[in-house]
Amino acid sequence: MNRSPAYVLGLCLAALPVTAMAQEQTTLPKFEAGLGGGGGWLPDYPAAGQNHLRGLVVPYVIYRGEILRSDDQGVRGRFYNSDSIGLDLSFSGAFPSSSDNNRARQGMPDLDWQGEVGPSFRLTLWRDQEIPQRLNLELPVRAVFSTDLSSVHYRGLTASPELAYERLGLGRTGSRLRVGLGPVFATGRLMDYFYRVDPEYARPDRPAYDAQAGYLGTKLQFSYRMPLTERLSVVAGGRIESFHGAANDDSPLFRNEWNTSVALGFSWSLYRSEARVNSTSSPFD
Template sequence: MKISTRYLLLVLALLPLGAIAQEDITLEDDMRPVWEGGAFLGVFNNPEYPASNQSNTNVVPVPYFIYRGETLRVGDGSIARAVALDKSWYELDLSLAASFGANSEDNDARVGMPDLDFNFELGPQLKLRLSKFEFDRHGKGELFLNLQTRAVFSTDFSGIDHRGYVFQPDLRYRQRGWLSEKTALSISLSPTWASEKLHDYFYQVDQEFVTAQRNQYDAKAGYLGTRLLVSVSFNATDDLRVFLGASTSVHSGAANEDSPLFIDNSTYSIGVGMVWQLWESEQKVSGR
């Protein structure tokens, strides 16, 4: 997909990308800077859309900023959350997800169809802390259930279109001190259901796009797939944190697996990147 770099960076700067590589589980007695900023660089290889058998690789360089105020926190593991709604066993905040689009002329299944634009999702998230764990030699862990509902939008950076809604419960285990004090492990399992409008965007084939190899298809709402994600992050230096991540998505049983655009029951993604902390405040605040 042909995208102006400056607009892509502007949109991605809204993501809490710095938190991806800093997911090292803040403990009750941890003290963090009130604010910090720096640079994020990541390389991601992802399917062009759910159940596609083709993928694309994207390089994402963006600045990041985190603010930890007394009542509001921004970019500290989420887009924004009110500290007053951050209890020992639950948190209420905003979640955001994003995915790159695809040039249909480069995708065998979609040749002759409209391109898929850059997608972003925004909505509330209720994070339930189910359990805590302590290990003699491998730090501490936490198990969460995140209940996420997000509105989905697409943009070619000349306008924004609403593409429906997703519901995505996310069961996530995080462990700090897995291999060393500053090493973090994260494992999550996330089934996803979506409204008909989003399924239409990925899987609908209208009469004007029918070919000898692509029959007409009317998409419907329902189950989209389940993703298993494993990531590891660690400190390379005091100011540089590195992350590695890999995921697989299983689409067997999805609502629209009969679509001619539904190609592969299993897809894979990988990512690697780093966060470079350049500035931080002298004032510290509790990480929670």
């Protein structure tokens, strides 16, 4: 998803010290816990006309199980994984956004906490084991839910195929560079959540509008994680989003054909279990 709080959360996950020393280790702690944080200058929602500074600090847990894993790639149920193909059940989320702070949405309901779950298919198109680096085609499809902490609402589906380049050890042992490019598509219910204007919220400069399913936009994003110590990592990231030709570019809430995000994050591992697991033969996993 393209929501800015989710991007900050993604930066926090990207900073987790999962493979920071994996190239030297044969085993890793099975369980880790610590603190992750991040912040940045981020758009309020896809095609928003305003950016705001946002930040958060959250506890995190890393669990390196055979099937269930939580790490810098999110919370995943690994159904199948090889050097060339992967199939995960992946989870993600986003934090709320207040409409009072956005001129286009003033007087409308806030955007609530959001969660996502669904399968993600990975096909490795090219790999170089010596550097190491790889090029993936990733195909996640997720159901989106929102909650105000008193009720939960289904908001539709997203599909976001992405061509992703990853490289380890660039500039420093244990570092990880990721660059991804791809479109985002969404069902009508999710488009309504961002772009629909019900008649009771219409005004002269914001007519009523009913959103439609289809193309949401295209994102180019990157992140670079660098371990400072065995327990402390930092990450920097950015995202450029184009909404030219989007299905709902005539919505009164559609304010900008370009969005730009920049963010910084960190992770600090406070606890590492004595129980160990063998590190995988693939340095990316």
